[in-house]
Amino acid sequence: MSEGEYKVPIKEPIKTKDLDPDFKYEIADTYLGRHITACFKCGACTGGCPVGILTEIYKPRQIIGEALLGMREKVLTGGELWLCATCYTCEDRCPQKVNITDVIIALRNMAFREGHTPEALIEQARNMVETGWIQKTTASMDKRREELGLSRLPKMAVEDMQKIVKATGFIKYLYKKEDKK
Amino acid sequence: MSEKSVLVIGAGVTGIQAALDVANQGIKTYLVEKTPSVGGHMAQLDKTFPTLDCSACILTPKMVDVARHPNIELLTYSEVKEVSGAAGDFTVKIETKPRYIDATKCTGCGHCALHCPVEVLNDFDENIGVRRAIYVPFPQAVPLVYTIDMDNCIECELCKNICEAEAVNFDQESEEIEVNVGSIILATGYDLFDATKLKNYGYGSYDNVLSSLEFERLLSASGPAGGHVFRLSDGKIPRRIAFLQCVGSRDTEHGMPYCSRVCCMYAIKNAILAKDHIHGGCETTIFYIDVRAFGKGFEEFYQNSQIRFGVKFVRGKVGEIAEDVDTNNLIVRVEDTETGQLFEDEFDMVVLSSGLVPSQGSAEINKILNLPIDQYGFFEELNRISPVDTKIEGVYMAGVCESVKDIPDGVGQASAAAMRASLKAI
Numbered sequence: 290m291s292e293g294e295y296k297v298p299i300k301e302p303i304k305t306k307d308l309d310p311d312f313k314y315e316i317a318d319t320y321l322g323r324h325i326t327a328c329f330k331c332g333a334c335t336g337g338c339p340v341g342i343l344t345e346i347y348k349p350r351q352i353i354g355e356a357l358l359g360m361r362e363k364v365l366t367g368g369e370l371w372l373c374a375t376c377y378t379c380e381d382r383c384p385q386k387v388n389i390t391d392v393i394i395a396l397r398n399m400a401f402r403e404g405h406t407p408e409a410l411i412e413q414a415r416n417m418v419e420t421g422w423i424q425k426t427t428a429s430m431d432k433r434r435e436e437l438g439l440s441r442l443p444k445m446a447v448e449d450m451q452k453i454v455k456a457t458g459f460i461k462y463l464y465k466k467e468d469k470k
Numbered sequence: 471m472s473e474k475s476v477l478v479i480g481a482g483v484t485g486i487q488a489a490l491d492v493a494n495q496g497i498k499t500y501l502v503e504k505t506p507s508v509g510g511h512m513a514q515l516d517k518t519f520p521t522l523d524c525s526a527c528i529l530t531p532k533m534v535d536v537a538r539h540p541n542i543e544l545l546t547y548s549e550v551k552e553v554s555g556a557a558g559d560f561t562v563k564i565e566t567k568p569r570y571i572d573a574t575k576c577t578g579c580g581h582c583a584l585h586c587p588v589e590v591l592n593d594f595d596e597n598i599g600v601r602r603a604i605y606v607p608f609p610q611a612v613p614l615v616y617t618i619d620m621d622n623c624i625e626c627e628l629c630k631n632i633c634e635a636e637a638v639n640f641d642q643e644s645e646e647i648e649v650n651v652g653s654i655i656l657a658t659g660y661d662l663f664d665a666t667k668l669k670n671y672g673y674g675s676y677d678n679v680l681s682s683l684e685f686e687r688l689l690s691a692s693g694p695a696g697g698h699v700f701r702l703s704d705g706k707i708p709r710r711i712a713f714l715q716c717v718g719s720r721d722t723e724h725g726m727p728y729c730s731r732v733c734c735m736y737a738i739k740n741a742i743l744a745k746d747h748i749h750g751g752c753e754t755t756i757f758y759i760d761v762r763a764f765g766k767g768f769e770e771f772y773q774n775s776q777i778r779f780g781v782k783f784v785r786g787k788v789g790e791i792a793e794d795v796d797t798n799n800l801i802v803r804v805e806d807t808e809t810g811q812l813f814e815d816e817f818d819m820v821v822l823s824s825g826l827v828p829s830q831g832s833a834e835i836n837k838i839l840n841l842p843i844d845q846y847g848f849f850e851e852l853n854r855i856s857p858v859d860t861k862i863e864g865v866y867m868a869g870v871c872e873s874v875k876d877i878p879d880g881v882g883q884a885s886a887a888a889m890r891a892s893l894k895a896i
Contacts, residue, residue, distance in 0.1 A: 329759065335805035336804045337670065342812075381723075384724075385720075
């Protein structure tokens with residue numbers, strides 16, 4: 290065997306002093322995350338995950354496992370959370386009736402409140418509030434639609450949406466202080 | 471009180487042991503069995519874990535003992551219909567279904583089965599092999615008396631013409647007898663979990679996904695393949711076999727939260743036997759959640775399977791199985807939870823290690839006895855220090871009808887129940 294052929298990925302050891310032992314209870318206290326402690330980490334969720342086929346970094350078992358271990362930082366800021374397609378296959382397969390997809394949503398909620406949402410998603414929410422569409426519409430898009438004989442995109446109820454966002458206080462998560470609104 | 475006697479319901483290995491232990495104390499014993507032969511599930515097995523003892527070799531002497539014992543009245547192809555009375559004085563009505571064969575005349579020569587034109591799937595072989603409409607479930611059946619399966623018989627009467635002993639009697643009717651017993655032992659055993667409930671494993675729709683008992687029958691020398699393992703889709707010899715653990719056990723989703731206790735060991739045993747039986751060798755992989763090697767000699771067996779026999783173990787519950795439509799090979803998708811690697815692997819055959827569930831027979835007998843059962847259907851014990859007593863005085867239980875257990879545990883419990891039942895009967 291030549292040198293470098295056999296590679297063992299060496300990871301930093303997990304140190305117990307960095308762990309938050311109450312993290313799992315924090316999740317279990319939320320309605321969506323209430324069954325997380327039933328997990329025995331068999332891996333049936335990952336085995337059936339359609340996102341798992343496409344990307345190596347998303348593994349439901351790993352996220353649940355890390356959450357149970359108390360790796361708060363890694364779970365909430367890692368970004369894997371946001372890859373879930375919420376197809377609920379894992380929930381269907383789980384022998385322990387852990388509602389994995391719901392746990393992922395609960396974790397997303399926590400990450401969002403702490404401001405760890407990927408900027409692209411915030412951008413989409415901002416577009417939604419400002420224009421009513423997730424993607425910004427451009428002049429060239431309108432022109433292209435006209436060429437294809439399609440009608441103009443309808444106007445969305447943007448004002449109502451902005452009222453809702455202000456009333457619920459959601460707006461403060463969308464814009465940082467340095468922004469004008 | 472009438473003469474001392476005990477009724478044992480169910481003639482698997484547990485019921486057989488209980489009947490022998492009671493009878494050996496000079497107590498009259500009635501042994502009732504629903505199927506045409508005694509032996510139960512143990513008779514279907516090829517070998518037993520962890521010693522790889524031949525199952526038939528250790529069971530058949532007991533089966534013959536039971537048939538020949540002067541104190542045992544063996545009532546096969548019979549069912550308990552009614553129980554009344556109390557401890558020390560039960561009156562039990564037992565119906566013996568018609569075999570359409572005179573049991574006193576039949577010599578078990580098998581001439582009739584050779585001439586019978588009807589072939590049906592053999593449920594003793596888990597519907598892999600075939601039997602005739604006139605049959606014994608397996609060659610070592612006790613009593614060795616043929617039975618006509620009237621659901622499939624076309625009444626051509628070829629068997630009647632060929633039988634030299636003139637044993638065939640199409641006019642036979644069911645008989646009902648009434649016995650008086652002091653106590654009753656339940657040994658109604660288990661059924662295998664129905665794996666068709668797990669849609670992602672494709673059991674029932676993919677030919678090469680087998681249940682553990684089906685694989686056991688393929689391994690068995692008295693089975694449909696004579697001990698040669700082959701694929702059911704094309705008859706080829708499988709070179710890569712996967713064993714999937716915890717199918718219908720430790721599965722809250724399908725209402726089976728308990729551990730079935732035997733699957734880890736029988737899967738390891740089957741993986742070793744597959745290597746033993748397949749000429750030219752084969753590769754066996756066991757996909758497990760945890761290997762529970764808790765019993766006597768189990769851990770050594772588990773270690774040996776890896777060191778001596780080279781059985782591979784992967785920790786991870788399989789997510790799903792897909793079938794390659796051209797080759798009928800099976801693609802297993804699983805995360806190896808020890809490395810975190812998600813991978814797909816192709817196998818020639820997949821064996822599902824299904825869990826044990828309380829038998830249909832337990833539910834039927836409980837319609838008569840009305841015993842308290844737990845949420846899964848197992849009979850409840852009186853209390854933790856009376857594990858063989860049911861909540862009805864004079865009714866005892868042994869084996870898997872009480873809770874899941876392996877053969878030595880079941881037989882041990884049978885002896886305990888036999889002692890308790892004898893004390894009550896005397």
